[in-house]
Amino acid sequence: MQFMIIERFRNQDGKAVYRRFSEKGRMMPEGLTFIDSWVSADLDRCFQVMACDDVTLLQRWVAEWSDLVEFEIVPVCHGKETGAALEGSG
Structure with a gap:
């Protein structure tokens, strides 16, 4: 299953996020x-698409970045x- 992840950088501190990413990767x-990912021009948000079959993997990843x-x-x-799923429905 695919997920759109909308990340809001706490205190609009994109530099801290990218610093950790440079040091530790995506974790x-x-x-x-x-x-894939996209970052807003004001460095306020990041939009990522991730995929997994077990949502607890997302929860583990979120725990690494929630600060x-x-x-x-x-x-x-x-x-x-x-x-395609909606074709022919009501």
Whole structure:
């Protein structure tokens, strides 16, 4: 399953986040896959797409970053898949 991760940098401190990333990497548990990310121009937020079959992997990853980042996690799927699922319904 894929997830849109919306990260809000605490105190708009993107530098602290990137400093840790440079030192320790993403710190993802095995089984959690990074797909892509985008950062807002004001360094306030990061948007990431991640994939895993076990949501507890996301929880372990969030625990590593929660002192620097506030998370919103949204399960997502491709629009084409949703369109196919809705074809012929009501």
